[in-house]
Every structure is written in C-alpha cells, then in structure tokens.
Amino acid sequence: MDKVVFLDRDGTLNEEVHYLHKPEDLKILPGVPRALRMLREAGFRLVVITNQAGVARGYYTCQDVEKLHRYMNELLEKENAGIDGFYYCPHHPDYGIGIYKKACRCRKPGIGMFEAAEKDFSVDKAHSYMIGDKRLDIEAGRNYGVFSILVGTGYGAELMTETTEKGEKPFYDFYAETLVDAAEYILAAERSGGRE
Ligand SMILES: [Mg+2]
Ligand SMILES: [Zn+2]
Numbered sequence: 001m002d003k004v005v006f007l008d009r010d011g012t013l014n015e016e017v018h019y020l021h022k023p024e025d026l027k028i029l030p031g032v033p034r035a036l037r038m039l040r041e042a043g044f045r046l047v048v049i050t051n052q053a054g055v056a057r058g059y060y061t062c063q064d065v066e067k068l069h070r071y072m073n074e075l076l077e078k079e080n081a082g083i084d085g086f087y088y089c090p091h092h093p094d095y096g097i098g099i100y101k102k103a104c105r106c107r108k109p110g111i112g113m114f115e116a117a118e119k120d121f122s123v124d125k126a127h128s129y130m131i132g133d134k135r136l137d138i139e140a141g142r143n144y145g146v147f148s149i150l151v152g153t154g155y156g157a158e159l160m161t162e163t164t165e166k167g168e169k170p171f172y173d174f175y176a177e178t179l180v181d182a183a184e185y186i187l188a189a190e191r192s193g194g195r196e
Helices: 032-041 062-077 112-117 135-144 156-165 179-191
Strands: 004-007 045-051 085-089 129-132 147-151 174-176
Touching (some): 032 179, 045 112, 062 085, 147 156, 147 179
Parallel strands (some): 004 045, 004 129, 045 085, 129 147, 147 174
C-alpha cells in the first residue's frame, strides 16, 4: 500500500498567481522543496490534485497545464523533491467552452481526482493526507476520507483567522503555517503510530 500526501498546487506549492499557466510565472514557495523531500524520505508518495478551470474558461489549454507541471517537476526533481503524479480538473460547472463545461466528479471538493490517482497508487487512506490552502481542498480530502491539513500559505492563514474569529469549529483537521510545518506534523503523527 502507498502512503500518499495529496497536495493542492496554487497557494500550497507555488505562489498564487491568477490563472497561472506560464512557466516563467511559476514561483515555488520557500521551504516547499524541503518539505516535499522530508515526506519522500519518509516513504510518502506525492500527488498533486488541482482545479484548473482556466481551461474551461478558455484562458489556457490542457497542454499548457501539462507543460507547466513538467516544468515544475524539473525544478523540484533537482532538489530531490519530485512529485509522483499530477491530476487536474479542467472543468467548470457553469462557465466554459465545449466539453469542459460540465458538472464533473473531479473538481474539488469532489473526489474524482483521488479516484483517478487510485488507478496509479494503492492509497492507504489511514496513512494518507490532503494539504491545501482553501476550504474546498479540505472538503475534498475529508470527502475522500483522509486527514486534511489547512496550510497558512495562499489563502490559508486568512481562512484560519476568519474561522477562529467567528468562533467556528475548524473545518480542517489541523492547521500548519507552512508546508514544512505540515510535513513535520505528518512525520510526528506517523512516528507515533498514526493519527488515530
Ligand atoms: Mg490553492
Ligand atoms: Zn473535472
């Protein structure tokens, strides 16, 4: 079985750029290669799960998304922090052109991308995690049935503060300021025999 860390892309691995699709606009966030390396060394497979409705909206193509992912992985592999699988949802339920305008199963908080990953990985859900900076990342992870960590990069810190200020029960299982903090939490949880 594979222990998998599912990762949102924008705001989690790289700087949030509106409808990012050009390699020259890609900026990996500080500490991210180190966090990914820590997880890899502990035996986790790393899987990116990303909504890319910019395809549906006609802002860029599937080829652009795939090219960006190859470039991203070139950068990360140089730091021994490569991603094992990239899955993206090109759809949008309300906006879009042709085949991409549809209410799909893959768009987070749906779980279709996790299910697609199951064709390539045998996911051990009890030792797998989702990390993202938005509510829909956490909802997707929880819908799929893995422990879900909100990370403070991207929109995460703002969301955490909002939740705390309203006195709401956290919608996430754990909050980590950075991806390195999330990785440290995961490694500690696994060392102590799992999070249950
Ligand atoms: Mg994000
Ligand atoms: Zn989709």
